[in-house]
Amino acid sequence: xxxxxxxxxxxxxxxxxxxxxxxxxxxxxxxxxxxxxxxxxxxxxxxxxxxxxxxxxxxxxxxxxxxxxxxxxxxxxxxxxxxxxxxxxxxxxxxxxxxxxxxxxxxxxxxxxxxxxxxxxx
Numbered sequence: 001x002x003x004x005x006x007x008x009x010x011x012x013x014x015x016x017x018x019x020x021x022x023x024x025x026x027x028x029x030x031x032x033x034x035x036x037x038x039x040x041x042x043x044x045x046x047x048x049x050x051x052x053x054x055x056x057x058x059x060x061x062x063x064x065x066x067x068x069x070x071x072x073x074x075x076x077x078x079x080x081x082x083x084x085x086x087x088x089x090x091x092x093x094x095x096x097x098x099x100x101x102x103x104x105x106x107x108x109x110x111x112x113x114x115x116x117x118x119x120x121x122x
Contacts, residue, residue, distance in 0.1 A: 045116025074120040082117045086110055
């Protein structure tokens, strides 16, 4: 009888080891890879900001902005409600420094960018 009791314990050790290994790998992944999947609008917004904004801004959950004075997008919600950017995105973002390009987005792009920025708040 004791041999039968040991058999399940031996079988569960590889499972425990596998679970521990999976957890260790997951913990080593960057936060952006561990977070929940983005909605389709947020995915489109992510593509837009990676294409148009990542040259100066950090547009991910981690990392410094390539241009030191450009705020990381993940911190924008700490400065003001992200929804307040809708009007600026619609009218065209114009800044006082020459290195910032002027953008004017259509309503769909605005919704997508806002959805992505909201996803960074989590």
